[in-house]
Amino acid sequence: MTATCQTSVRKRPKHLGLSAILFQIKLPLPGKLSILHRASGVLLFLLLAPLLAFFQMSLTSPEAFASFQGYAAHPIIKAIFAVLIWAYMHHFCAGIRFLLLDAHTGLDLPSARRSAFLVFAASLLLTALLCWRILL
Amino acid sequence: MIHRIVVGAHYGLKDWLAQRVTAIIMAAYSLFLAIVLAAVQPVSFEAWRNIFTFGPVKFFTFVFGLSLLLHAWIGIRDLWMDYVQPVSVRLTLHVLTIVALIGYVGWFVTVLWRV
Ligand code: HEM
Secondary structure, eight states: OHHHHHHHOOOSSOOOOHHIIIIIOOOOHHHHHHHHHHHHHHHHHHTHHHHHHHHHHHHHOHHHHHHHHHHHTSHHHHHHHHHHHHHHHHHHHHHHHHHHHHTTOSOSHHHHHHHHHHHHHHHHHHHHHHIIIIIO | OOOOOTTSOOOOHHHHHHHHHHHHHHHHHHHHHHHHHHHHOOOSHHHHHHHHHSHHHHHHHHHHHHHHHHHHHHHHHHHHHHHOOOHHHHHHHHHHHHHHHHHHHHHHHHHHHHO
16 A cells, blocks of 8 residues: 555656756757757857957958958857857747747647748758858 | 745746847848848958948947847846756846846947947
């Protein structure tokens, strides 16, 4: 008797460790989109200072513009720009999807799955296009 | 007695709305700038600088900057509220976030208005 009682009483709240979050829990596509929207927002926030520094360099004087171009030609800076372009494109596309959901458009599961797929397709395509046009 | 936490939830419908409105403004600006950049294709300093000497571009770029301040403040604040529980740590992080963002806007405005 006591044994059956004990198994039915679960410990709450259940705290998930990092490994559970990273490797055990499998999110559906809209869930992946959502957490990446958060991650991309944080990334954009963290990179605001270097972006502002580049913005300033590019607009201050021809000399500063030239040194900005020097930095921008560096492979590591290019890689960071590529990540940044992805973050903006993902945040932008997923953000518009969230705005539509907030306006009660496409709330049913099949539509939500389809729009999540479309967002991934669009943002990855735009990222590839912009990287090709700007970075290569 | 009602237990209120200064850095707890404020049931912020206004904040929620502000984040959406600023998102729309930034999305519109992004499309606008993308069109301008595609049309001008600035590769030289002069061509790039000229874009921002134009009054309407300056105006909308500034509005974009202010929207970003509000949008990122609400977004990052929500993040601290989700992941950081101790009130003192949370308050510190809130203050650091708002200080950084306000500083960034000042910086952004000085760059923009010196063009
Ligand atoms: C085209 C411009 C943008 C659009 C359309 C957009 C859209 C959105 C939307 C709709 C949300 C609310 C999501 C939710 O509550 O689930 C959001 C959250 C957020 N945004 Fe943006 N955003 C844009 C630009 C930016 C930029 C430039 C930053 C950089 C600092 C940023 C940082 C954030 C952060 C940190 C959050 C909170 C994320 C979360 O709570 O999960 N956003 N954005």
